[in-house]
Amino acid sequence: MDIMHLAGNYAEAVSMILFGIGFTNLLLQKNLIRKIIGLNFMDTSIYLFLALKGYIYGRKAPVVVDGVKSMEAYINPIPSGLVLTGIVVSVSVTAVMLSLTIRLYRKYHTLNMDEITTIINRGEE
Amino acid sequence: MSSFVCNFPFITILASLFSGAASSVIPGKWARRWNKLLLVIIAILSFVTMRYSWKLGTYYTYSMGHFPAPWGNEIRVGVLETFMAMFFSLLMLLCLMGGEAEREREIEESKQNLYYVLADLLISSLLSLIYTNDIFTAYVFVEINTLAACGLIMIRQYGRTMEAATRYLIMNLLGSGLFLLGICFLYDITGHLLMSNMRAVVDEIVKQGTYTVPLIISLGLMVVGLAIKTALYPFHAWVPDAYGYSTLSSSALLSALVSKGYVFLLIKIIMRVIGFDFVSKTSVSNVLFIYGLIGMMMGSINAIRQKDIRRMLAYSSVAQMGYIYMGLDLGTEVGIVAAIFHIISHMATKAMLFVAAGGLAAASGDHKEFAYLRGAAYRNKMAGLAFLSGALSMIGLPLFSGFISKLLFAQASMDQGYKMFFALAAIAISTILNTIYFMKAVMIIYTPIYSEEKNRIGGRIIYVKDQAMKVCVFAAFIAIDLVLGLFSEPIVSLLTIGIQMFG
Numbered sequence: 001m002d003i004m005h006l007a008g009n010y011a012e013a014v015s016m017i018l019f020g021i022g023f024t025n026l027l028l029q030k031n032l033i034r035k036i037i038g039l040n041f042m043d044t045s046i047y048l049f050l051a052l053k054g055y056i057y058g059r060k061a062p063v064v065v066d067g068v069k070s071m072e073a074y075i076n077p078i079p080s081g082l083v084l085t086g087i088v089v090s091v092s093v094t095a096v097m098l099s100l101t102i103r104l105y106r107k108y109h110t111l112n113m114d115e116i117t118t119i120i121n122r123g124e125e
Numbered sequence: 126m127s128s129f130v131c132n133f134p135f136i137t138i139l140a141s142l143f144s145g146a147a148s149s150v151i152p153g154k155w156a157r158r159w160n161k162l163l164l165v166i167i168a169i170l171s172f173v174t175m176r177y178s179w180k181l182g183t184y185y186t187y188s189m190g191h192f193p194a195p196w197g198n199e200i201r202v203g204v205l206e207t208f209m210a211m212f213f214s215l216l217m218l219l220c221l222m223g224g225e226a227e228r229e230r231e232i233e234e235s236k237q238n239l240y241y242v243l244a245d246l247l248i249s250s251l252l253s254l255i256y257t258n259d260i261f262t263a264y265v266f267v268e269i270n271t272l273a274a275c276g277l278i279m280i281r282q283y284g285r286t287m288e289a290a291t292r293y294l295i296m297n298l299l300g301s302g303l304f305l306l307g308i309c310f311l312y313d314i315t316g317h318l319l320m321s322n323m324r325a326v327v328d329e330i331v332k333q334g335t336y337t338v339p340l341i342i343s344l345g346l347m348v349v350g351l352a353i354k355t356a357l358y359p360f361h362a363w364v365p366d367a368y369g370y371s372t373l374s375s376s377a378l379l380s381a382l383v384s385k386g387y388v389f390l391l392i393k394i395i396m397r398v399i400g401f402d403f404v405s406k407t408s409v410s411n412v413l414f415i416y417g418l419i420g421m422m423m424g425s426i427n428a429i430r431q432k433d434i435r436r437m438l439a440y441s442s443v444a445q446m447g448y449i450y451m452g453l454d455l456g457t458e459v460g461i462v463a464a465i466f467h468i469i470s471h472m473a474t475k476a477m478l479f480v481a482a483g484g485l486a487a488a489s490g491d492h493k494e495f496a497y498l499r500g501a502a503y504r505n506k507m508a509g510l511a512f513l514s515g516a517l518s519m520i521g522l523p524l525f526s527g528f529i530s531k532l533l534f535a536q537a538s539m540d541q542g543y544k545m546f547f548a549l550a551a552i553a554i555s556t557i558l559n560t561i562y563f564m565k566a567v568m569i570i571y572t573p574i575y576s577e578e579k580n581r582i583g584g585r586i587i588y589v590k591d592q593a594m595k596v597c598v599f600a601a602f603i604a605i606d607l608v609l610g611l612f613s614e615p616i617v618s619l620l621t622i623g624i625q626m627f628g
Contacts (some may be wrong), residue, residue, distance in 0.1 A: 009580045019306060026299055035295060046309055053313045059250045078318070082261055086305065093298060096272055100279065107284060113291070120284050121427050 004043045011052050018045035032101045032111045036094060043090040054079030132178040133170040134202050138252045139497050141167065145245035153237025160221065160241045164248065175207035184318065184626045186258060186321075196321055201258040205465070205623025209255050209389060216249055216381055216472050223480035224374025227487070231281045231372045242279055247273040247378065251386040260308050260398065267304065271297045271354070274383045277375040278367050283353040289366035296363045297354055304350030310343035311398070315401040320397045331403050344399055345409050351391045352413070352464075355384045357450055361443040365431075368439035369493075373483040377434060379444045382478040385468050388449055389491055392461065395453065398626040405456040414454035414544065418551045420447025420517030425558035429565075433493050434482045437562060438475065441519065444555060445471045448534065451551065453542060462620050463533035469616075470518070470526035470609055479603035480517040482597055484508025485570055487586040495566070497582050500574035505587040509570055511599040516563035518606050520600055521556055526609035531556070533617070545623050 006013055014023050018041055025038025054076040062077035102113065145165050148156040157424075166232065184203035188194070221244060232240060250270040254623045257263050271294070279290035312318060314336050315326035330336050353360040368376045395404045404410055424444025431437040445467070452464030482493070488504035502509025518525030531552055538548035573584065589596050609616065 015565065019302075023299065025301060026295060026302075034290070039298055039302075042298075043305075046302070046305050049306075050309055053309070063149060082312075085261065085265060089265060089494075091220055093268060093294075096275060097291075097294060097298075100287060100294065102158075103282075107287070116288055120288055 013043045013047060015052065016051040018042075018048065021045075030112050030114050032104065032113060033111075036097050038099065039097065040090065040094060043086065047086055050083050050086070056078075066118040128177065130174055131185060131202075134200055134207070134210070134252070134256050135187060135189075135419050136248055137167045138256065138381035141245050141252065143540075145242050145249060146239040148238050148245055151204070151238060153234070153241070155236040156241035157225075160244055161218060163245065164214045164218040164221075166251070166566065167248065168211050171207045171211035171214065172480055172540050174202060175204055175211065175383045178202060178207055178626075182621045184516075187446075188388075188445045194319060195317065198259045198262060199254075199319065200256040201321070202256060203623060203626035204619060206255050208619060208623060209469075210252055212385075212472065213251050213255070213382055214248060216476055216546060217378065219598050219601055220377040220381060220480070221374050222594055222601075223436045223476070224372060224377060224483060224557065225594060226592070227373040227483055233282075240277075243273045243276040245279065247277070247383070251382060254386045254390050258397075259318050260311070260320055260323065260394075261318050263302070263393075264305055264308055267301055267354070267387065267390065270383060271301060272388055274379055275612030278371040280375070281370075281372040284289070285366065285370040289363070289370055292363045293367045296360065296445070298530065300353030300360075302350070302352045303346045303353070307350060309337055314343065316341055317386050317432030320393070322402060323398050327399055328402070331400070331475055332338045340399070340403075341407050343407065344394075344404065344407065347394055347412060348391065348409055351387050352416070352450070353520075355446055356390070356443055357446055358416050358423055358443060359421070359448075361424070361440075364443055365436045365439045368442065368479075369433060369436040373479065376439075377476045377479040380439065380479065381472045383438070384446065385444070385472055387448075388464075388468060392453065393627075396461070396624070401458065401461070410454045410456065413450050414547075415626075417447045417452075417454065418547060420444060421451065421551050421555040422447075422558070423553055429562045431562075432495055432496060434485070434495060434566060435479070435493050437480060437566065438478050439557070441478075441562070442471075442475060443471060445458060445475070445519075445558070448555075449584050451548060452534055455534075455541055455548060457541065458621075458624060459533070460537035462536045462617060462624055464529060465529040465624070466510055466526075466609075466613070466617060466622050470530045470555060470606075473602060473609065474515050474518045474525075474527060477511055477599070477606065478519070480595070480598060480602070481512035481555070484587070484592070485512060488587045489582055492582075495569050497584070498566075499572050499578065499582065500570070501584065502570040503573065504584050507589060507592070507596045507599050508587075511603060512530050512570060513567055514603050514606060516567050516608070520559050520563055524607065524610050526606050526613070529610055529613040563589070585598075589600065 003010050022038045022041030022045055025106055029035050056075045059075045062074040104116055110118055164281055182203055186201045188197045238377050242506045250266040251459040275290050275294045279286050315323045358365045368380050378522040395401060421444050424440050424447060428440035431497045449464045449467050452460045484505050485498055485501040485508050487494045489501045516526040521527045521531040534552060538545045
């Protein structure tokens with residue numbers, strides 16, 4: 001029964017697995033670029049989840065064309081709006097992360113977070 | 126209802142947002158002046174709104190763009206929200222004034238105005254977190270808050286702060302990812318984004334008994350996300366570097382304001398979105414309670430081991446966060462009031478301690494290690510006094526605000542079965558641990574030094590007239606602490622009424 005549920009909602013399950021992959025990468029990778037990739041995985045998986053939740057089978061994107069104004073013709077527009085907002089947030093966060101990475105690389109010539117910490121703790125400012 | 130006062134909360138949010146944008150193109154000196162004026166204006170407007178809401182006797186909602194409830198975005202204003210907004214802006218003003226000398230020295234001339242961009246964005250996001258009634262708006266402002274805080278850490282540019290900012294950002298992004306996922310689950314279950322509408326559906330779900338597991342999972346995700354962001358014990362690894370090496374006013378702002386904004390959002394989720402009765406019955410509440418207790422111990426034990434005064438204060442913040450989580454999860458509304466009182470008490474005290482530590486370091490050749498701070502309280506008398514009163518408040522001596530919050534926690538834990546025993550024991554042990562490290566620090570700064578040691582430390586005496594602004598800030602901090610400690614009864618009753626309006 002539970003397996004059937006899971007199989008019926010396989011797309012949601014995939015998005016959760018992707019979230020797990022992204023989360024673990026952001027947490028455990030030592031390389032900063034890989035961390036950022038993990039961050040993007042994590043955010044994108046949530047957008048996939050949201051998009052799935054807003055989708056109604058057989059309906060179209062909520063953009064009025066050809067004068068069709070019936071509510072039955074379109075999918076739920078709110079999750080799409082949330083995804084757009086989320087993308088804006090994640091782009092800005094990624095930009096800040098990348099700029100920090102560039103600064104750290106210029107100063108310490110490595111992308112490995114642990115090495116950077118070791119260098120700093122040795123007192124080589 | 127349609128009084129002009131209703132617009133004030135929205136005006137404060139918008140004004141700080143636009144000031145942030147405007148500060149990026151004006152010189153640093155003017156950005157600083159405008160920021161001060163802005164914070165005073167926010168405090169006054171919030172006070173007026175608080176009086177209005179108090180007279181009204183209930184909360185009011187303010188819909189954006191006049192779209193009615195289930196569709197539009199709205200903010201909700203009550204006594205508690207306005208009180209917090211007032212307190213946040215006043216504290217921010219004091220933190221920024223207290224760290225002004227260090228900030229001007231440590232940050233490049235061309236980047237002075239950028240500091241105020243970040244500060245304005247920070248207060249705007251904090252105000253939005255306080256007022257918003259829409260959970261996705263809350264998420265967006267959580268991210269703005271994170272980015273502003275990250276900027277506040279890395280604006281003093283050297284290796285340690287860049288590393289601290291990176292660690293801070295990574296941990297906070299993990300937290301906001303979990304928080305966003307929790308929100309999406311909750312939106313999926315309830316079909317609403319406005320907190321009050323969500324609550325109606327959640328009550329229905331709880332009554333029918335369907336979807337209880339997804340509800341608990343989404344609660345857990347949101348709570349863990351915010352716990353990472355507020356540095357609850359096992360997630361505190363980023364705290365000491367972020368608070369220890371950034372410029373003085375940033376440390377004070379981060380520990381006093383930023384983390385408290387997230388806690389306030391968490392209280393909002395517990396009280397308004399999910400409902401206090403349901404939350405206190407779930408195991409999520411028990412888990413948080415246990416981690417709160419462990420945090421109280423481990424934060425203090427780590428603080429004892431530190432050799433650097435700023436890092437000691439950072440670990441002390443971890444311990445105080447444990448107190449707040451313990452109060453939230455005691456399972457009584459009195460516990461929530463105690464937690465909120467501890468939030469405001471800790472905000473005032475920790476900001477004072479950070480600024481005082483900065484003053485003491487300035488009198489010891491800019492060294493923050495205890496080895497150099499010997500006798501610092503004689504070289505900078507006012508900072509020594511402020512540190513002493515902050516330390517006494519943290520320990521929980523009567524007269525100061527820390528005593529009242531510990532008393533409230535102890536009262537709230539009564540009749541809570543096994544939780545009472547653990548809470549009381551934890552408060553007792555943690556008080557002893559607090560005494561150990563704060564008294565150690567106070568004894569070091571009040572130990573007189575003699576000529577040969579004077580040469581080693583090489584500090585200078587800072588007189589009152591050299592630091593007029595800091596002395597005013599210290600006086601204001603001590604006054605706030607004493608007012609919270611001596612006249613706690615009206616404040617507690619205000620918070621109690623506020624919490625009733627809040628839920």
